[in-house]
Amino acid sequence: MLQDNDKILEDATNSEYKWGFSSPIDQEFAAKGLNEEVIRFISGRKDEPAWMLDWRLSAFEAWKKMKQPKWQNVTFPDINFQEIIYYAATRKKPTINSLDELDPEIRKTYDKLGIPIKEQEMLAGVAVDYVMDSESVFTTFKSQLAEKGVIFCSISEAVKDHPELIKKYLGSVVPVRDNYYAALNAAVFSDGSFVYIPKGVRCPMELSTYFRINAENTGQFERTLIIAEEGSYVSYLEGCTAPKRDENQLHAAVVELITMDDAEIKYSTVQNWYPGDKNGKGGIYNFVTKRGLCQGKRSKISWTQVETGSAITWKYPSCVLKGDNSIGEFYSVAVTNNFQQADTGTKMIHIGKNTRSRIVSKGISAGSSQNSYRGQVQIQKTAENAYNYSQCDSMLMTDHSGAHTFPYIDVKNSTAKVEHEATTSKIGEDMLFYCNQRGLSDEEAVNIIVNGFCKEVFKELPMEFAVEAQKLLQISLENSVG
Amino acid sequence: MISIKNLHAGIEEKEILKGFSLDIKAGEIHAIMGPNGTGKSTLASTLAGRKTYEVTAGEVQFNGKDLLDMEADERAREGLFLAFQYPVEIPGVSTTNFMRAAIAEKRKHHGLAPMEAKEFLVLMREKMALVEIDKQFMSRSLNEGFSGGEKKRNEIFQMAMLNPLLSILDETDSGLDIDALRIVANGVNKLRTKDNAFLIITHYQRLLEYIVPDFVHVMYDGRIVKSGGKELAMELEEKGYDWIKEENIVQ
Numbered sequence A: 001m002l003q004d005n006d007k008i009l010e011d012a013t014n015s016e017y018k019w020g021f022s023s024p025i026d027q028e029f030a031a032k033g034l035n036e037e038v039i040r041f042i043s044g045r046k047d048e049p050a051w052m053l054d055w056r057l058s059a060f061e062a063w064k065k066m067k068q069p070k071w072q073n074v075t076f077p078d079i080n081f082q083e084i085i086y087y088a089a090t091r092k093k094p095t096i097n098s099l100d101e102l103d104p105e106i107r108k109t110y111d112k113l114g115i116p117i118k119e120q121e122m123l124a125g126v127a128v129d130y131v132m133d134s135e136s137v138f139t140t141f142k143s144q145l146a147e148k149g150v151i152f153c154s155i156s157e158a159v160k161d162h163p164e165l166i167k168k169y170l171g172s173v174v175p176v177r178d179n180y181y182a183a184l185n186a187a188v189f190s191d192g193s194f195v196y197i198p199k200g201v202r203c204p205m206e207l208s209t210y211f212r213i214n215a216e217n218t219g220q221f222e223r224t225l226i227i228a229e230e231g232s233y234v235s236y237l238e239g240c241t242a243p244k245r246d247e248n249q250l251h252a253a254v255v256e257l258i259t260m261d262d263a264e265i266k267y268s269t270v271q272n273w274y275p276g277d278k279n280g281k282g283g284i285y286n287f288v289t290k291r292g293l294c295q296g297k298r299s300k301i302s303w304t305q306v307e308t309g310s311a312i313t314w315k316y317p318s319c320v321l322k323g324d325n326s327i328g329e330f331y332s333v334a335v336t337n338n339f340q341q342a343d344t345g346t347k348m349i350h351i352g353k354n355t356r357s358r359i360v361s362k363g364i365s366a367g368s369s370q371n372s373y374r375g376q377v378q379i380q381k382t383a384e385n386a387y388n389y390s391q392c393d394s395m396l397m398t399d400h401s402g403a404h405t406f407p408y409i410d411v412k413n414s415t416a417k418v419e420h421e422a423t424t425s426k427i428g429e430d431m432l433f434y435c436n437q438r439g440l441s442d443e444e445a446v447n448i449i450v451n452g453f454c455k456e457v458f459k460e461l462p463m464e465f466a467v468e469a470q471k472l473l474q475i476s477l478e479n480s481v482g
Numbered sequence B: 001m002i003s004i005k006n007l008h009a010g011i012e013e014k015e016i017l018k019g020f021s022l023d024i025k026a027g028e029i030h031a032i033m034g035p036n037g038t039g040k041s042t043l044a045s046t047l048a049g050r051k052t053y054e055v056t057a058g059e060v061q062f063n064g065k066d067l068l069d070m071e072a073d074e075r076a077r078e079g080l081f082l083a084f085q086y087p088v089e090i091p092g093v094s095t096t097n098f099m100r101a102a103i104a105e106k107r108k109h110h111g112l113a114p115m116e117a118k119e120f121l122v123l124m125r126e127k128m129a130l131v132e133i134d135k136q137f138m139s140r141s142l143n144e145g146f147s148g149g150e151k152k153r154n155e156i157f158q159m160a161m162l163n164p165l166l167s168i169l170d171e172t173d174s175g176l177d178i179d180a181l182r183i184v185a186n187g188v189n190k191l192r193t194k195d196n197a198f199l200i201i202t203h204y205q206r207l208l209e210y211i212v213p214d215f216v217h218v219m220y221d222g223r224i225v226k227s228g229g230k231e232l233a234m235e236l237e238e239k240g241y242d243w244i245k246e247e248n249i250v251q
């Protein structure tokens, strides 16, 4: 045991960073474009049962009748959905040893980041699912979790091994027809994670999925489903990166969370998809639907996100507070630089009595970027004594960046209490000089001030993630002073 | 320690420092007094490297180096400290974290490894005791919601932590009650060594009852118009600044 530990430690400290690669892995692809054949191909590759294929095909039918949404405060050319490859998977499962072909540029960035290497995560006791392009590559700690009855596997495996759960819950929080990208995802979703926490179980470790887009011209459409039974608890982390490419790549994920009575899910994201270059070329279109359903009484869903990547981010992790006394939380840091655009926020839908929600959003805009907070608080007739508190703070790093706030509040029950606060600030010369006078350079000053600005959000993140998020922020904002 | 020769500085078209000269040696405490608007804070900011002020003439040697050639942060790491007249609030940044970063940068500049966490905590505790500051201030956002006196005490705490060669205190005494004044003065007296120096800017003679200066200078309209020993402070207190003004208008 002791020896094992030493070995892990040694490997962890000696090992090179292995995640920043754009790897020439032997992959097989679906034909470019989207049609019934492609969907059948994907389903077939995954050995899916007929009901799953039918579900996909009906989603595809629905999607064909829908239109790309245009209401977000972002601009981009129409996406040609026939130019995208919808499935890319390795022919052989890669072993760790095959993952070290690195783009030196990315490697540099990652070295700076110190993004979790697998060994470190194992040391920290984090179970990891690693999804590259369309497929889940490995899930660690599976057996240890199984002892507690926790299921943590790829969604493809879950379709095969736990069809009753998938049939019951898949699409129950984000219906197939919910929106354009959700329908698209339902038709072509390739992989993602599945988590099931049985009644009364406190998941013994943080669960983590690391998403990676590798192949060119490939979309990533993962789907995550987390079910927390009565009185259970789980903390789930999600990280994402992608290699630098000149074309834009589409990432359209769906995440569904469900909590039963007294259950809690804490969902944290550090999103660092490739944002495009300094001139706005390339980068990921990150169009994601994330929604949690507080089904049970006194249940709680908490979203924490740190968004530094993507050319365009369009996502609103939401909570449907159905159970009486349930709680929804949303903590967000969204950083945009250069020509990035982010339109992100949350929806809190209060249905049950005494439901409470809390929104803390911190937007940082640098370069020529545009950063929008869009939040909706809806108090339905049934939601007696509902309470929402929203706080949206924006920080501008340059004169030509933008911060926008779009709060929508819709109250249908007069006993509800809704509070909203918003501020916009710039890092003042006086603040910078004060830091300079204590020996901090402009870069360090900005870093420490920005970290302070984001503190309320960072403190919601698990320790290792908070450290990573801080470093990410620093890199995202490098050379942004002025 | 520092040698300021014929310093001219100001903003855009307005000259505020008009030929300021002063030499301070290691181990000395100098006090600068003068009426409001005479350029005392401008002097402090200019020496600290604030870009708002443009230096148009003069030279400053600091510890054998050309001070004006350095950026503000480098001057700080070289050992120049300014206790601000109006300390800035930094939301979400605790004094502890701020000091950890500042000390790390200073040590790096001098080729030293970062301080061990334990050593840092011991240092914190020692300096907190020195300025009689409560632990709770260390974890609160820097200066946010601090009273005037608490902000000033926090400045002296930071000074103690960074152990500078030259400390410039810009009206640290204003807005302090007598207890706080005593604490601040006590801090300076305990930190004083034969190797460091202090430049104390003050409007009143009050602080100088607790910190005994080696030299007192009267500043008016951007330069020193009179220098003397500690008795000059008493004289100013008695007669006010009007005679200085008149004398200089006559000239």
Ligand SMILES: Nc1ncnc2c1ncn2[C@@H]1O[C@H](COP(=O)(O)OP(=O)(O)O)[C@@H](O)[C@H]1O
Pocket: B011, B016, B034, B035, B036, B037, B038, B039, B040, B041, B042, B043, B052
């Ligand atoms: N940043 C500035 N912008 C405009 N005027 C300034 C600025 N800084 C100082 N001044 C002016 O220069 C003069 C000296 O100010 P200051 O150095 O603050 O004096 P003191 O500290 O002696 O009271 C005042 O007339 C003040 O209004």
Ligand SMILES: [Mg+2]
Pocket: B040, B041, B042, B085, B170, B171
């Ligand atoms: Mg002043």
